[in-house]
Amino acid sequence: MNATSAPCSELEGLSVSVVTYRPDRAQLATTFASLGHACEALRATRTGLPVHLYLVDNGGLPDVRAALDDLRAQGLSTxxxxxxGNVGYGRGHNLAIERATGRYHLVLNPDIDLDRDSLLRAFEFFEAHPDAGLLTPWIGDEAGHQQFLCRRYPTLLDLFVRGFLPASxxxxxxxxxxxxxxxxxINERDICWDPPIVSGCFMLFRMSVLEKLHGFDTRYFxxxxxxxxSxxxxxxxxxxxxxxxxxxxHGGGAARKGSAHVRMFMASAYKFFNRFGWKWL
Structure with a gap:
């Protein structure tokens, strides 16, 4: 044990849920590899920290046994x-959340690559700020440019412009x-407290918060x-x-994924605005 490491109990563990539906096997393997490296860096300072990955197969899961074997070799359980069947994104994560134990839970997309120090920095932040219960990271695109995925409350016009208008x-x-x-x-340097909405591609929670929220609302597919x-x-x-x-x-918008995704986007937007209030312009 090095001088900065400390033993951890089961109650201090981390669980991770990844929901897939016909995923790209190479990208999923890359996500798992980056998760393994991030967990190695985290566990180097927290001896014995249990980490458990729940891979939720909503359909079409390719053979990922080699990638999971690598994670187990790095000390994760899976x-x-x-x-x-395909029960949807939120319901799929809830299947994992209801089984999870430990202090923290990471909702993770199968198209995310984690920086090696990402989980270590996240745990350090939570330990320094006990009032924080949900953390969202700096998110970059494939070229390393920042994606601005924190949001203020949307209007219908905002959603249409960002999701469906061409870049021109x-x-x-x-x-x-x-x-x-x-x-x-939002920038590369400053912590921003209480952005109204954060992206579901990486949401790190204290489990006590997720329990109070009862996970995702399953009315959204x-x-x-x-x-x-959020x-x-x-x-x-x-x-x-x-x-x-x-x-x-590495994700993309609904309009770039075809008409079925456009219909799902519009159906979920209707449910969202009906619940939280309509804003047009």
Missing amino acids: SILSGH LRGLFGRRLARYEMRDL LYFEDYDL LRAHDVTRVAYTPAVRVLH
């Missing part, structure tokens, strides 16, 4: 939850989108479940954007 026309709404994406507050959960989280805890925690995101 479970595959399958046989339930989005520029006409630049100031509006900058405000929606909180570009006046896909899209807006993270908006809903807004509800403010009722029970503080939310922090923490740029020292860094990840890369």
